[in-house]
Amino acid sequence: MHKTVFLVGLGLIGGSIALAIKKEYPDCKILGIDIDEEQADIAKLLTVIDDKVETIEMGASAADFIILATPVVQTLSLIDYLSKMELKQKVIVTDVGSTKQKIVEHAADKFGTDKIFIGGHPMAGSHKSGITAAKPHLFENAFYVLTPSNNTDPAAIDELKKLLKGTKANLIEMAPDEHDSITGVISHFPHVIAASLVHQAERFNHEYPMIKRMAAGGFRDITRIASSSPTMWRDILLHNKEELLHLFNDWQHEMDTIRALVEAEEAEKLHDYFIHAKTYRDGLPQRQKGAIPAFYDLYIDVPDYPGVISEITGYLAKEQISITNIRIIETREEIYGVLRVSFQNEEDRKEAKACIEKYSDYDTFFGD
Ligand SMILES: NC(=O)c1ccc[n+]([C@@H]2O[C@H](COP(=O)([O-])OP(=O)(O)OC[C@H]3O[C@@H](n4cnc5c(N)ncnc54)[C@H](O)[C@@H]3O)[C@@H](O)[C@H]2O)c1
Numbered sequence: 001m002h003k004t005v006f007l008v009g010l011g012l013i014g015g016s017i018a019l020a021i022k023k024e025y026p027d028c029k030i031l032g033i034d035i036d037e038e039q040a041d042i043a044k045l046l047t048v049i050d051d052k053v054e055t056i057e058m059g060a061s062a063a064d065f066i067i068l069a070t071p072v073v074q075t076l077s078l079i080d081y082l083s084k085m086e087l088k089q090k091v092i093v094t095d096v097g098s099t100k101q102k103i104v105e106h107a108a109d110k111f112g113t114d115k116i117f118i119g120g121h122p123m124a125g126s127h128k129s130g131i132t133a134a135k136p137h138l139f140e141n142a143f144y145v146l147t148p149s150n151n152t153d154p155a156a157i158d159e160l161k162k163l164l165k166g167t168k169a170n171l172i173e174m175a176p177d178e179h180d181s182i183t184g185v186i187s188h189f190p191h192v193i194a195a196s197l198v199h200q201a202e203r204f205n206h207e208y209p210m211i212k213r214m215a216a217g218g219f220r221d222i223t224r225i226a227s228s229s230p231t232m233w234r235d236i237l238l239h240n241k242e243e244l245l246h247l248f249n250d251w252q253h254e255m256d257t258i259r260a261l262v263e264a265e266e267a268e269k270l271h272d273y274f275i276h277a278k279t280y281r282d283g284l285p286q287r288q289k290g291a292i293p294a295f296y297d298l299y300i301d302v303p304d305y306p307g308v309i310s311e312i313t314g315y316l317a318k319e320q321i322s323i324t325n326i327r328i329i330e331t332r333e334e335i336y337g338v339l340r341v342s343f344q345n346e347e348d349r350k351e352a353k354a355c356i357e358k359y360s361d362y363d364t365f366f367g368d
């Protein structure tokens with residue numbers, strides 16, 4: 001594909017999309033801009049983009065595709081700005097924002113039928129921000145929602161899908177309001193819960209200073225996303241306000257229900273409550289990013305000695321295999337010292353298994 005792509009916002013998502021496009025289409029020319037000069041300089045240095053441009057006009061006028069990868073409030077202003085500019089006649093403008101309704105409505109209002117806008121949202125990410133966290137395979141196996149309108153030229157949708165092929169995401173089409181209802185439940189509201197749990201722990205920390213030191217596996221797992229960009233989440237909540245207000249009421253009802261069971265010591269009903277939740281969660285797709293991140297875990301039976309973690313990571317480093325997480329677990333009965341190492345994808349997991357078996361006698365297994 002010999003096209004020019006202009007990326008506005010060179011952070012985690014913009015950078016990851018640029019890397020995925022370049023991997024699939026080395027001939028594509030990727031221009032980029034970021035209000036944070038340092039991000040743009042690093043993007044150029046890491047060859048995530050081919051060239052930095054000084055102004056939006058410079059990049060937009062040369063582009064066949066414009067990708068807005070900024071926080072959602074900025075995306076609205078950028079649409080305003082672009083709507084007043086001379087662009088190539090068949091340019092396709094898209095975004096990556098976590099909310100869709102407001103953005104798509106705004107684009108329809110500002111662009112009318114003059115310019116093609118197709119809303120987009122790659123449903124995978126991280127609590128990390130910035131260009132240095134970008135990865136070409138971030139969206140592999142994730143849903144990538146596109147929200148074209150009924151009037152969008154099907155050829156333009158196909159063109160955009162073709163451009164995004166390298167993301168290896170599952171590209172699907174959806175109405176913006178349906179998108180916002182779904183993401184409200186499985187992404188936006190859980191973020192509020194994560195942040196509120198951290199606030200709660202902090203309040204109790206005054207009374208029990210050990211809280212900070214003892215906050216372990218479960219608390220860390222459920223609150224990981226509270227470390228994400230506050231600006232991004234502020235804007236998402238304000239964009240999806242109506243959906244979230246409805247979810248606050250729903251959640252309060254949920255809390256009242258379980259509170260009543262605890263208060264009345266309804267042991268059997270409490271058990272049922274957890275069984276129900278476990279069954280639903282265990283049934284969610286595993287090897288797919290999105291609501292539940294995909295975990296490519298390798299388990300290694302290791303002896304219990306202090307240097308074992310660095311021994312294992314040393315073997316993996318020798319073969320340049322990156323890991324995303326490592327933890328000693330004792331969840332399997334009667335087996336002591338199981339190391340769980342997580343990887344980005346299945347390929348890395350398989351290579352890691354072969355690597356550990358090559359350098360050590362430890363038993364390794366996938367556990368799924
Ligand atoms: N982080 C995630 O997990 C995730 C996942 C899917 C979609 N998204 C969406 O992707 C978008 C970007 O998020 P991110 O995680 O990449 O954030 P990020 O902070 O890593 O990157 C955003 C970049 O946009 C730049 N920027 C802000 N305003 C700008 C402007 N007016 N012009 C040019 N650059 C500007 C910032 O300086 C920053 O470098 C958001 O809309 C977010 O809702 C995020």
Ligand SMILES: O=C(O)C(=O)C[C@]1(C(=O)O)C=C[C@@H](O)C=C1
Pocket residue numbers: 097098122123124125126127128186187188225228290291293
């Ligand atoms: O994995 C994470 O850290 C995320 O929060 C990713 C996540 C999500 O909620 O699933 C966050 C916001 C995006 O719009 C899409 C993906």
